[in-house]
Amino acid sequence: MKEDKTDCIFCRIIERKLEASIVYEDETVIAIMDLQPVNPGHVLVIPKEHIPYIDHSHDDAGAYMFKIGIKINEALKKSSIPCEGVNYLLADGEAAGQEVFHAHLHVFPRFKADGFGFRFSEKYYAPTERTELDRLASEIKKQIV
Ligand SMILES: [Zn+2]
Numbered sequence: 001m002k003e004d005k006t007d008c009i010f011c012r013i014i015e016r017k018l019e020a021s022i023v024y025e026d027e028t029v030i031a032i033m034d035l036q037p038v039n040p041g042h043v044l045v046i047p048k049e050h051i052p053y054i055d056h057s058h059d060d061a062g063a064y065m066f067k068i069g070i071k072i073n074e075a076l077k078k079s080s081i082p083c084e085g086v087n088y089l090l091a092d093g094e095a096a097g098q099e100v101f102h103a104h105l106h107v108f109p110r111f112k113a114d115g116f117g118f119r120f121s122e123k124y125y126a127p128t129e130r131t132e133l134d135r136l137a138s139e140i141k142k143q144i145v
Contacts, residue, residue, distance in 0.1 A: 005050040010102040041081035042108035052101040065105040072107045083109035
């Protein structure tokens with residue numbers, strides 16, 4: 001797991017040491033085209049600060065990434081790129097599919113029969129008992145600060 005800024009691909013893009021196709025940039029974030037898109041028009045919104053994971057200490061960065069993600073969404077829908085819907089995806093941690101350990105928000109167009117989908121485990125389809133849902137809610141609630 002790489003959390004070091006020096007060999008971070010996104011920091012190198014932000015510093016203009018690697019090329020990227022820039023969609024949007026301000027003092028807080030940069031938005032670039034994903035080199036390996038789920039669908040054409042796949043954009044990554046990346047905070048300029050090297051933040052490996054989104055957490056409470058970076059909630060302003062997280063909120064701002066989504067704010068710019070919504071702008072990208074609106075732009076995609078107005079563009080000529082096929083886009084019937086938009087997915088937002090933020091993988092936080094290796095087990096969640098994070099591959100670059102500099103937080104980033106995926107914003108990508110969806111259209112019917114585009115071949116992309118989520119794969120759910122068989123357990124997903126089994127409704128959970130209320131007592132278990134309440135137990136899990138309580139477990140999470142007591143950790144919210
Ligand atoms: Zn970085």
